[in-house]
Amino acid sequence: MPIRINQRPTQRQIAARVGVSVTTVSRILNPSETHPERWASPETIEAIREVAEVLGYRRNSLAVSLRTSRSQTIGVFLPVIGDYTLASIFAGIDDVAREHGIMALTASTLDTPGLRSDRAMNMLDHLVDGIIGADAHLGERYLGGLDAQRVPIVLVHRRHDDHVSVTADDVAAGQMAARHLISLGRTRLAVIIGRRYMSTGVDRAAGFVQTALEAGLEEPVVYDHGFTVQAGREAALAMIGRESVPDGLFGMHDLCVLGATSVLRQHGYVTGEDVAAVGVYDSPVAGACDLSSIGIGLHNMGRRSLELLLDRLGGSDIESETLPVHLTVRASSDPSLQRTGHTWGTMTPKAPPTP
Amino acid sequence: MPIRINQRPTQRQIAARVGVSVTTVSRILNPSETHPERWASPETIEAIREVAEVLGYRRNSLAVSLRTSRSQTIGVFLPVIGDYTLASIFAGIDDVAREHGIMALTASTLDTPGLRSDRAMNMLDHLVDGIIGADAHLGERYLGGLDAQRVPIVLVHRRHDDHVSVTADDVAAGQMAARHLISLGRTRLAVIIGRRYMSTGVDRAAGFVQTALEAGLEEPVVYDHGFTVQAGREAALAMIGRESVPDGLFGMHDLCVLGATSVLRQHGYVTGEDVAAVGVYDSPVAGACDLSSIGIGLHNMGRRSLELLLDRLGGSDIESETLPVHLTVRASSDPSLQRTGHTWGTMTPKAPPTP
DNA sequence: AAAACTCAGTCAATCGTTTGCGTCAATCCT
DNA sequence: AGGATTGACGCAAACGATTGACTGAGTTTT
Numbered sequence A, B: 001m002p003i004r005i006n007q008r009p010t011q012r013q014i015a016a017r018v019g020v021s022v023t024t025v026s027r028i029l030n031p032s033e034t035h036p037e038r039w040a041s042p043e044t045i046e047a048i049r050e051v052a053e054v055l056g057y058r059r060n061s062l063a064v065s066l067r068t069s070r071s072q073t074i075g076v077f078l079p080v081i082g083d084y085t086l087a088s089i090f091a092g093i094d095d096v097a098r099e100h101g102i103m104a105l106t107a108s109t110l111d112t113p114g115l116r117s118d119r120a121m122n123m124l125d126h127l128v129d130g131i132i133g134a135d136a137h138l139g140e141r142y143l144g145g146l147d148a149q150r151v152p153i154v155l156v157h158r159r160h161d162d163h164v165s166v167t168a169d170d171v172a173a174g175q176m177a178a179r180h181l182i183s184l185g186r187t188r189l190a191v192i193i194g195r196r197y198m199s200t201g202v203d204r205a206a207g208f209v210q211t212a213l214e215a216g217l218e219e220p221v222v223y224d225h226g227f228t229v230q231a232g233r234e235a236a237l238a239m240i241g242r243e244s245v246p247d248g249l250f251g252m253h254d255l256c257v258l259g260a261t262s263v264l265r266q267h268g269y270v271t272g273e274d275v276a277a278v279g280v281y282d283s284p285v286a287g288a289c290d291l292s293s294i295g296i297g298l299h300n301m302g303r304r305s306l307e308l309l310l311d312r313l314g315g316s317d318i319e320s321e322t323l324p325v326h327l328t329v330r331a332s333s334d335p336s337l338q339r340t341g342h343t344w345g346t347m348t349p350k351a352p353p354t355p
Numbered sequence C: 001a002a003a004a005c006t007c008a009g010t011c012a013a014t015c016g017t018t019t020g021c022g023t024c025a026a027t028c029c030t
Numbered sequence D: 001a002g003g004a005t006t007g008a009c010g011c012a013a014a015c016g017a018t019t020g021a022c023t024g025a026g027t028t029t030t
Helices: A011-018 A022-029 A042-055 A061-068 A084-099 A113-125 A170-183 A199-214 A229-241 A254-266 A284-288 A298-313 B011-018 B022-029 B042-055 B061-068 B084-099 B113-125 B170-183 B199-214 B229-241 B254-266 B284-288 B298-313
Strands: A073-078 A103-108 A130-133 A153-156 A164-168 A189-192 A221-223 A248-251 A276-280 A292-296 A321-323 A325-328 B073-078 B103-108 B130-133 B153-156 B164-168 B189-192 B221-223 B248-251 B276-280 B292-296 B321-323 B325-328
Touching: A011 A022, A011 A042, A022 A042, A061 B061, A073 A084, A073 A113, A084 A103, A084 A298, A084 B084, A084 B103, A103 A113, A103 B084, A130 A298, A153 A298, A164 A170, A164 A199, A164 A298, A170 A189, A170 A199, A170 A248, A170 A276, A170 A292, A170 A325, A189 A199, A189 A229, A189 A254, A221 A229, A229 A254, A229 B284, A248 A254, A254 A276, A254 A284, A254 B284, A284 B229, A284 B254, A298 A321, B011 B022, B011 B042, B022 B042, B073 B084, B073 B113, B084 B103, B084 B298, B103 B113, B130 B298, B153 B298, B164 B170, B164 B199, B164 B298, B170 B189, B170 B199, B170 B248, B170 B276, B170 B292, B170 B325, B189 B199, B189 B229, B189 B254, B221 B229, B229 B254, B248 B254, B254 B276, B254 B284, B298 B321
Parallel strands: A073 A103, A073 A130, A130 A153, A153 A164, A164 A321, A189 A221, A189 A248, A248 A276, A276 A292, B073 B103, B073 B130, B130 B153, B153 B164, B164 B321, B189 B221, B189 B248, B248 B276, B276 B292
Antiparallel strands: A103 B103, A292 A325, B292 B325
């Protein structure tokens, strides 16, 4: 008896084997929640279940989607994939997707709106039930071309007035960073904000600058070179070029702070002493490099975004959420803390292993 | 004239507007490569094109897939998402996918074979045309349960005898690391390999150990705590616990090396001097932290994996590929190089900004 | 004993495309 | 002039599942 030769078994085959109609098979194999009626006798049910089992039946999601116009699929837009931050958010999304048997179609859009539209079209062709966007730009409609298709959209990480979003409390993060630096006696502050279209950096800078001004400091200098290591390097070079190296630096991503401090260090500015540095995301490297950082529950942020989208798809009204942030102080801002990190070849005396 | 009210326009609507059959519409709107015959008069073609345009027609990929049993969709399995390495590979895959109008369904499997099978089932329900797996385990069949469904599989990053794979030349990477450390006069070597089921770590360790032995050194100690920062910390603690801190350390991931050196540093072993450290992947943090590292073209690796899969789907025979690796030496292994990295609060004299 | 009500199903349409096989006129060939 | 070819299309059956409407036998109600 050939169980499955090449093709996947279908309901029709089960129906034939059991001697009922596909209707009955369909009704038994996935009882609708709304009408959980008994559509068949216990024996028939048993028979269908058994044949399905032995044949290794699995429903064809595509056929279901076509019929029901619900694809159990969502689209996820990431500005870049390959970055810890976005990938972590996606991990949270993936988590919830798995729990709900949903598939995620992913596309990285490189923060290029044109690319985003193209890929959105592509996704809609696959009838995604909803979209999660991590690549919103301030001052520019998010997927404006998709108005006609009313597919629910939830933004994550970056906010935009047009849509519900799940973001960190970025303003609070900025305030927190500024207060921390000020409490350490730092007076000449600077902030690397990523790009001007990213609400994350903009909001953090807003809180940062506001707090600095309220404390009577000069207005912090804002650098918008990006959020990568390389961007941090460029920002640092700019600081050096304009001969205004800050004594307190806040960067919107651990990586750009590391990039910046590496260049500053090259020019003689010792991190933790000459310049206190604070990053964001509290990524693993921050821990390994003794970088003070403001942690954001990225994984949870991803989770919430899909949970909200699912609520929305379930018919509920949803509202934007703001997640709390917290600061972890390390030696990069407070040199009194033990340094564990990458102090390659310093003159620090070697200690014996602690017992 | 209502252009599209709520539903997406269909071929039927176009057919009705133009006054032809859906057959003709279908044939015009996507001429089959095999039979590029003229199915309609120039005027009809023009009319169909125009109506399609004005209605904003887009074909329903699901319906197409159902009919043709080709979904233009692939499944991608990642062990973890949120890691630079895997995310970069995925970025390469995503690139090719975009170029070919293919959608990628992603699932992270946390290196748990059961989870992988479950999600594979899910993907097959969506009729993925093929699968790319970055989470193969040595000594364990990869997706063995999927034999009946003969869906093409290409492995990436980690190899496995059962399938074609695109990997880095991991053995060479290990040899390269060992030779480098040996050339620096290091004699007590150790290697952090990730987990024993990862061909990456195992192969790198093989090359590393072999080279060390050939050079007449003692056999390097192997640590298999994992590849994360935390794993590196644990490995370092193990080294200290067994009182055999190496003077040359090779770790299979920049992050675990950073984790390890941070702990070692805490115990007085200065990176670059007491212990020369080399990582893998040459990630941005390696640059920022002056970590010597063996770079692998991860993005390209991802690209090649999907390109191979597509070749396979196109009917070609495909073979495994091995990509070259290259070492970038920085201060973590060679202290004579300029240190730029995160030397928080050292006593290095401050230099004036270079002009 | 007729009406009403379950139970255990079936029928057939539908989702949006694709595609092998016609068809019907006009034109071409010899 | 009669057969063959070509151009321009249409029919209808898939693909695999869902679902509102219906049926026919048995049981209960009044």
